[in-house]
Amino acid sequence: MGIHDYEFVKAAQLISHADALLITAGAGMGVDSGLPDFRGAQGFWQRYPALKASGIVFEEMASPRHFRVRPELGWGFYGHRLNLYRKTSPHEGFHILHQIASRLRHKAFVFTSNVDGHFQKADFPDDRVVECHGSIHYLQCLDSCSPDIWPAERFEPAVDDEQCLLMNEPPACPNCGGLARPNILMFEDLDWIEARSMQQRMRLNTWLWDTERPIVIELGAGTALPVVRQFGERQKAPLIRINPFEPELPNSIKHVSLPYRALDALSTLKMALEDIHFFGGRL
Template sequence: MNETEFFRAAEYIAHADALLITAGAGMGVDSGLPDFRSREGFWKAYPALGQARIAFEEIANPNYFHTNPALAWGFYGHRLTLYRHTEPHSGFAQLRAIAAGLPHGAFVFTSNVDGQFQKAGFKDAQVLECHGSIHWLQCLSPACNENIWLADGFKPQVDTSVCRLINRPPSCPMCGGVARPNILMFNDWHWIEELAVIRQERLSAWLSKVERLVTIELGAGKAIPTVRRFGASMKGPLIRINPTDEAIGSSREGVAIRLGALDALNGIADALIERGFLSAT
């Protein structure tokens, strides 16, 4: 890796007054989380689904909560437990330290549903989860209500050998029916986007105060390009960090770093320390 990219990224940050953090599944890989980048990788993480030849796009679909809630919650219950027990890698702390040195701090836009940014100390109000969060629930029936509630009281017990929930699934407090994660799934017409809308309004208000924005994109893929497109739509330089798809094009001001999130953030942090923007710890 040429250190020039780290110092260019550090210069952009040092001259900015705010940091927009856009993150995809690759952000969590260094914490040990799967990114479901390929069908084979998904089936390696969930061998029972592999044996049944059920792809991620199939199980991540609200229909399974209607037809086979034990299997649907076997998948999502396992993920909920995994995310609850996963500690965010040190790159999250690097981002917090960088944001602390900027007049308007940072705002996060992420397609991840794992809650890792909040677990790492980012304020909930400063995190826009554009696909929802596994830590919130909603009723499976669209005719019931449009409320959402925290999943804190649900402790899933999953038989991973068959990817099935063995205790009772969470239920709606209004109708008593099965609840589902408040996540935007494939072929999903009933996701309740209340939190995302509120955070989008907060993000827009935050951006209106910013004069020298820099965007840092971490581990955002092309398969579902929501994060890449959003970050690319922003004014100001773009720092794109991706181990395989880092190119940003010659017409866009910015820097492309072909690394995973943690290695790249460590390199940028070292460059910022050398520049005097960050203090060594």
């Protein structure tokens, strides 16, 4: 299993004593599916070269301001992402997490800052996922004329990828007819409608209340936006942190650090679980 054999064995043993799996995931979870994590301006500009000439970085582009001043650019960026997330398949690591959860009494719940909807696409139940920053697959009114949130499934963005511009009509609010935007928490965003995410959090709190021995597997969650890391660390549960760039742990002997990408770590962790016959019978 490599140079970190002991850590994988310890992680497998911790999982074998759990009755529930809390999956906490950041952008690094999607890298093995071919999705960008926007680490640094250069990585962002490689994906969106049209923005490099203007010096626009991710933190500036991910703002509701562009929908007001230049909606074809705002929707060019988010329309490209919507198309990308729709056509990309979740990697095998999602299936491994399914397999682990299937052996536990309370199965799994997901807490993620990712807006790509890939946990649902990988057949995690929608009522077992918290998207703390919202989802690109849902829309809201740009002016928040009502608290309504609706699916984006009827919107098919036609994007000029070289210019990062939307070429067809953007989605409209069904209530006021004004411009619609993704139901995503952006930077400097005072108009995000968080009702859907709050309902998800309430379901997670109920699930956590029923668990007795949960374990947290954190995947690709960094410190630049530490919401996911902090949420997992607040749980009174063993933490398995999978992160090749920021693997440091809180000071506790019950936690495990696996400094690998998500798919590599989960594949090796599965082998460690097989060695202790974890999948041989329901816990």
